[in-house]
Amino acid sequence: MAHTGLSYEPDLCGRLPAFPTPARYLVMNILSIDTTADLCSIALDAGGNSFVFHESRPREHAKILLPEITRLFHEAGIKIQDLDLVVFGRGPGSFTGVRIAASVAQGIALAAGCPVFPVSTLQSVAFSAAKNGARSIWVALDARMSEWYFARYNISGSSLVPELIDQEQVLPPAQISQTPESETTFCGNGWATDYPLPEQLAERTISADPLLGLPHALHSLELVKILMSEKGEQAVAPEQAIPVYLRDKVTWDNKPKVGS
Amino acid sequence: MRVLGIESSCDETGVAIYDSEQGLMAHQLYSQVKMHAEFGGVVPELASRDHIRKLAPMIRGVFTDAGLEFGDVDGIAYTAGPGLVGALMVGASMGRSLAMGWGVPAIAVHHMEGHLLAPMLEEQPPEYPFVALLVSGGHTMLVDVSAPGCYRILGETLDDAAGEAFDKTAKMMGLPYPGGPLLSQKADQGVKGVFEFPRPMIDRPGMDFSFSGLKTAVRLAIARHAVDEVVEEQIQADIACGFQQAVIETLAIKCRRALRETGHKTLVIAGGVSANKSLRTALHAMCKKERARVFYARPEFCTDNGAMIAYAGWLRLKAGQQSSLKVEVKARWPLDELEPINV
Ligand SMILES: Nc1ncnc2c1ncn2[C@@H]1O[C@H](COP(=O)(O)OP(=O)(O)OP(=O)(O)O)[C@@H](O)[C@H]1O
Ligand SMILES: [Mg+2]
Numbered sequence: 001m002a003h004t005g006l007s008y009e010p011d012l013c014g015r016l017p018a019f020p021t022p023a024r025y026l027v028m029n030i031l032s033i034d035t036t037a038d039l040c041s042i043a044l045d046a047g048g049n050s051f052v053f054h055e056s057r058p059r060e061h062a063k064i065l066l067p068e069i070t071r072l073f074h075e076a077g078i079k080i081q082d083l084d085l086v087v088f089g090r091g092p093g094s095f096t097g098v099r100i101a102a103s104v105a106q107g108i109a110l111a112a113g114c115p116v117f118p119v120s121t122l123q124s125v126a127f128s129a130a131k132n133g134a135r136s137i138w139v140a141l142d143a144r145m146s147e148w149y150f151a152r153y154n155i156s157g158s159s160l161v162p163e164l165i166d167q168e169q170v171l172p173p174a175q176i177s178q179t180p181e182s183e184t185t186f187c188g189n190g191w192a193t194d195y196p197l198p199e200q201l202a203e204r205t206i207s208a209d210p211l212l213g214l215p216h217a218l219h220s221l222e223l224v225k226i227l228m229s230e231k232g233e234q235a236v237a238p239e240q241a242i243p244v245y246l247r248d249k250v251t252w253d254n255k256p257k258v259g260s
Numbered sequence: 261m262r263v264l265g266i267e268s269s270c271d272e273t274g275v276a277i278y279d280s281e282q283g284l285m286a287h288q289l290y291s292q293v294k295m296h297a298e299f300g301g302v303v304p305e306l307a308s309r310d311h312i313r314k315l316a317p318m319i320r321g322v323f324t325d326a327g328l329e330f331g332d333v334d335g336i337a338y339t340a341g342p343g344l345v346g347a348l349m350v351g352a353s354m355g356r357s358l359a360m361g362w363g364v365p366a367i368a369v370h371h372m373e374g375h376l377l378a379p380m381l382e383e384q385p386p387e388y389p390f391v392a393l394l395v396s397g398g399h400t401m402l403v404d405v406s407a408p409g410c411y412r413i414l415g416e417t418l419d420d421a422a423g424e425a426f427d428k429t430a431k432m433m434g435l436p437y438p439g440g441p442l443l444s445q446k447a448d449q450g451v452k453g454v455f456e457f458p459r460p461m462i463d464r465p466g467m468d469f470s471f472s473g474l475k476t477a478v479r480l481a482i483a484r485h486a487v488d489e490v491v492e493e494q495i496q497a498d499i500a501c502g503f504q505q506a507v508i509e510t511l512a513i514k515c516r517r518a519l520r521e522t523g524h525k526t527l528v529i530a531g532g533v534s535a536n537k538s539l540r541t542a543l544h545a546m547c548k549k550e551r552a553r554v555f556y557a558r559p560e561f562c563t564d565n566g567a568m569i570a571y572a573g574w575l576r577l578k579a580g581q582q583s584s585l586k587v588e589v590k591a592r593w594p595l596d597e598l599e600p601i602n603v
Contacts (some may be wrong), residue, residue, distance in 0.1 A: 062353060063548050066360055066585035079362045095305060099312050103353035107317050111331065111361020227508035243309075250305040 012238055029082040032221035035101045036093025036121050037060040042068055043218035046076035052218050061100050083112040083151040085235055087224045089215050090118030092149040099147040099243055100240035106238040117224045124215040126153040126162035129187045136181050137162055138188025148173050149188040161226055170246040173200050185211035264333045265570025268311045268351030269343025269371045271302045274566030275318040275328050278574050284381055286325035287567045287575055288318045297437045308346035309313050315354055331362050337573020340368030341590030348589035356587045365582040368575045372399055374568035375530040378557035386528050386555040391518045396531030402467045402518045409601035412516050415467025422507060425471035427526035429478050429503050433496055443500050444536050450501025454530045455481060457506040462513045478503050508539050508565055512546045526553045535562035575601055
């Protein structure tokens, strides 16, 4: 069976051309998925309407992701081939969850012949807070093993795009040395953990909004539209849509056993 | 009917296109062996991370290699188990979503059925019914294959798999991971009969295997001949030869038992260890006496590859089977739980 004209191919040297960035973000058909934590979060923007599936379904992502995506396409009345862009939560988050989102995003984008936008889960949560008016935002996602995925963001001017200060990190919260401002907003499910905090944070009463605990695929989708239109950020070819784990020490359980 | 096959159950990324008219049209394999060697074994998380980097470019690659327009297939087959769950998840999720996007059926394939059917890709494929000896890194079993997809397990290993026994013994001799093929090269330099190791379980009825006792015997022999923790090259080769002979003879005896019990006149060997030349020779000799014939795949299709998955998937898709949009992968998946294939 032959398929639609998929002109987006690497050249003979294996280089991929830059994706043309359509100016019509508002009318693009965009699928967004995030499975980096317990939430299975899917959003589809089609013909100016949004369709959303957002449920806590731990360890079920692989089973429900494609059926729910199909249902949203059905509701929206479009086909996968009509997609202009696929957005996915590229991490940090559950390793397997991040890879499920990446594999599905790549698979669907390869079939649709469209690009992929890997979005940071930390920035997505910060964006959710920014939509609520936050200007200084600290995001902490539970990384297990008494660590957080952590990043600080600022909102400046009229843009809602959270601008990263320093870098995204994985660390025990006790290692955080910065002091939050009085108006700093705390979000992410990391704040609900009981990992030991550094002094300057332990002293503060921190009330993180539980509704801003994890990335929401619809917010990621909105963020990406702004990143592309305001900041000129580019989507990438499906094969370049690779997870970001932050935690790279993964071999502790498999050291070479001396003498065995 | 043309099928894209995707394999990602362990430390090899394999992609292939099989066409019922044209045969195997293209296949690509990327082995992560070097990456894992430094850890002396497969690190599951590293394996998964590598699969997601390699898979999509390889999928594009096989269409180019086959001279096909991207997406010009009638179905997609992906390995869904047994294997490393995180690694399987990458190939299964991508394969299933690609099929959804292209609007073609998809099928979850059993990795060991893939191995078992790999010899079907050769010019002279075996005919049903047959006895299959699966000897790989994670499995050692004898299977009565009465018809396509109809598997009855005759015997299995009670401890180590044959490939695992090769790899562990190689490690004892200081060979780098995975040492199986290297150990077998060493064995070819050795003298038969210098070391006689126990033939595990041959005196017991049934067709189960056990290789851990043999491993211990080899470890003792190495310790006995070590001078300042070093064993002389020739002695090493003789030990390797003794080990390989013990494994091969055990396998041959159980295969003969399986042929006699089932009455089948065809033996199919598959999985990484089926690449072993001495094993092939020994089984040819045994089968000749039994008036049976032995079949195996070309060496590159004995170990993990996408071609065998594309073929196994084609067989099931052709019979009208397909997998739903629910992606499910399994670390364990008994071969005899598979549905028969109506041809
Ligand atoms: N010539 C050979 N002699 C002995 N062993 C070999 C030879 N070539 C490969 N092997 C062994 O085959 C095994 C790899 O085979 P294969 O790729 O089929 O296994 P796997 O995929 O790791 O395991 P499984 O298929 O059971 O999940 C390794 O243990 C390797 O040492
Ligand atoms: Mg294998």
